[in-house]
Amino acid sequence: MDNFDSKKPVPRNDRLSQLMYGKRREPPKSEPENIIEKYAGNIDYAQLMESMQTLMEAYHELKPAISKISPLITQFINKNKQ
Numbered sequence: 001m002d003n004f005d006s007k008k009p010v011p012r013n014d015r016l017s018q019l020m021y022g023k024r025r026e027p028p029k030s031e032p033e034n035i036i037e038k039y040a041g042n043i044d045y046a047q048l049m050e051s052m053q054t055l056m057e058a059y060h061e062l063k064p065a066i067s068k069i070s071p072l073i074t075q076f077i078n079k080n081k082q
Helices: 015-021 035-040 045-081
Strands: none
Touching: none
């Protein structure tokens, strides 16, 4: 009855365990607690806002074209589903 002692830790390094349950995952590496502060310090907010403004201007210029093309794309997708 030594083989079925429930208090013994079961090794998972054998081939059968790896086949049945997969390889053990490595524990996640510890991240710095202030990860947001780490990356927030390197952001140029003026550049970010300028890029967002450019993006929004491009969206507003393309919005009429997108609204005209959207029904055609939907119709094309519906025809290909059938």
